[in-house]
Amino acid sequence: MRWMNRALGFAAAAFLGIGSVPSAMAAAVYQYSGLPFTNVTGVYTTADFVSGTITLSNPLAANLSGASISASILAYSFSDGHQTLSGVTPTVAVVSTNASAIITAWAVGLGPFGAGGTPICTTRGVGAGLCSIFANADFATTAPATPGASSGVSLSPGAWTLVPEPASGILLALGLAPFFLVRRRRAG
Secondary structure (H helix, E strand, O other), X not given: OHHHHHHHHHHHHHHHHXXXXXXXXXXXXXXXXXXXXXXXXXXXXXXXXXXXXXXXXXXXXOOOOOEEOHHHEEEEEEEOOOOEEEEOOOOEEEEEEOOOOOEEEEEEEEOOOEOOEOOEEEEEEOOOOOOEOOOOEEEEEOOOOOOOOOEEEEOOOOEEEEEOOHHHXXXXXXXXXXXXXXXXXXXX
């Protein structure tokens, strides 16, 4: 019985220790999955698409309307199949969310802004013209505003998902561990 008390004490200490980790655990990662390009030139093909992640200091609030999230971005990484852009501050990052804090409209542009937009841009329902000449589209180019540059466009943008943070799973596993130990001990 003493071993069970120790196991429960360890689980409680681990739960409290992990639960008290400061704001680093509050970061939220949003993943974007675009649809394949439908209009392509140069190196782009209809198998290419825009995808990426944005890490924010905190999860998005519900019912945002065209809110700039640039100041909350800790990191981002986006790819179009031919180039990957990573960093901390995108050219533009504006979102709207619904009552469940799910991203429903957005404009995210990465890279230097030119007359043709940014090298990688995804937009739907907000910020048209902020990061691309297209509205409601995923857009990628190897050289904005350069005649003859390779480009890919999907006029049907993809969707965003909130990536579950791993600490919850760790806490659940630590909380359930003593019960599995008790069961194993009784069975053995």
